Amino acid sequence: MKYSGIGGQAVIEGIMMKNKDQYATAVRRPDGGIEVKKDTYVSMTEKVPFCGLPFVRGVFSFADSMILGMRTLSFSASFFEDDEDSEPGKLELWMDKVFGEKVEQVLMAVVMVFSVVMAIGIFMVLPLLIANACKQVIHSDTIMAILEGVIRIAIFIAYIKLISRMEDIRRTFMYHGAEHKCINCIEHGMTLTVDHVRESSKQHKRCGTSFLIIVMLISILFFMVVRVDNVLLRMASRIILVPVIAGVSYEFLRLAGRSDNPVVNLLSKPGLWMQNLTTSEPDDSMIEVAIAAVEAVFDWKAYLRENFPDTEIPEEETR
Template identity: 75%
Template sequence: MKYSGIGGQAVIEGIMMQNGNDYAIAVRKPDGDIEVKKDTYVSITRKHKFLGLPFIRGIFSFIDSMVVGMRALTWSCSFFEDDEEAQPSRFEAWLDKVFGEKLEGILMSVVMVFSFVMAIGIFMVLPLLIARFCKSFIHSETVMAILEGVIRIVIFIAYIKLVSRMEDIKRTFMYHGSEHKCINCIEHGLELTVDNVRASSKEHKRCGTSFIMIVMIISILFFMVIRVDTIWLRIVSRIVLIPVIAGVSYEFLRFAGRHDSKLVNILSRPGMWMQGLTTTEPDDSMIEVAIAAVETVFDWRNYLDETFPGWKENSAGIQGGGTGGACDEKKHKGAAGHDHAAAAMAGNGETE
């Protein structure tokens, strides 16, 4: 695997791919055509050099990924509105009158803040409160920290399992798989074709799902060491330390995305196991959408020329051998592993 610097995330019936400041959203419209939009976003860490320092850049890169992700999601949703002719409610009309063109940005900010607060409550505070029920018969602070972390992981798995029952989410997870497969295809020196992408792995070390898993594991290590007496101080510590934990997790994910050693692959394995919940094998039409997004923001041919000299000859040899351009999936399962904090590091030219 050779690092490419591109990343992205799945949206409604489509894919967002990001390369540096450029990102592209490709969506399969209801009529079957693929619509592609290209735009730019300069990350906070590039505008302010201090915020791009190690262990600081993680939380701001995550904010960048949320901003770009919400933009992409909003645009993809615009193709699937239930009733475009429906009259807006009085409240909607009032909001539009008061805020005008700023309304979309304000709503986006409100949704992001609400989502962040809910995530803190569900995945950081709730596990602590549940674990306290066991305090009467578990007297070891270390065991309590481990229990809290396990509860946090169980809640996350249950949440993913619950939302994955929705049909739209199932298809989004399929698009998520196509995003990973496209990046794995390129980063293993293969021509970006539907056949090669289909045979590539749907796991990747730079995935946002892996980031979340790393955050939960590192939080266990932090809270085994940092101990306070009262429940309120414990809650405050969980909230205050989020940027620190996110910063450390980001640095590990960034390092893992650039290295392919056995140790890195072993340490990345829990996150890649978790990707089994958020990625599903896509169909060829989804792969075509992912390829369209990649080609809009990334010159993969030039990348292969520089990183994998002779790739054209290898591709010709594969096709001549009657494999239809497909790669050996077993080889890629072990070496590869990729929403999306994902596009966070891509926005900084670092990861997916």
């Protein structure tokens, strides 16, 4: 495996692929065609030197992924909106009047803040409260930290299992698999064809699912050390330490995505196993969408010639 620098995200009936400051979103339209939109996005880690420092960049990279994710989701959803001729509600009219052309940006900001607050509440605070109910029985702080971590992971798995019952989410997980397969195909020196992508793994070490699991595992280690008797102070510590844990987790994920070291591969296993919940095998039409997104922002032929000179690229693919 050789690092390519590209990454992606599944959206509604499509895939976004990003390479440096360029990103492209490919969507399978209702009429069967593929719509590709290419744009640029300069991350905060590039704009502000401080945001790019080790153990700091993880938080801002996560924020970048959320911003870009909201943009691409909005684009993909536009192809499947219902009731386009229906009258706007009072809330929509009020927001249009107050915010004007910035209404979409305001909505995105509100959704992002709400999502972060809910995620912290469900995955950081709730496990603490559940584990705290066992405080009278379990007197070891170390065991309590492990129990809290196990509960946190259990809630995450239950959440993924619950949303995967929705048809749209199931298809998104299939597109997620197609995204991983495309990147694995390239980074393992194969030409980007439907057949080669289908043969590639749907698991990838740089996946966001791996990041979340690493966060949960590292949080166990942190909370073993950070010991506070008061429940409210423990809750505050969980919230305050989120950026620190995210920063450490990002650095490991960054290392894992660039390394084939056996120890790093072993430590990456929990994230790869968890990806079995968030990725599914795609069909060929989904793979075609993923390939379209890659080719819009990444010259994979030049990459293969430089990193895998022995790979044969058929004549018709070089035209």
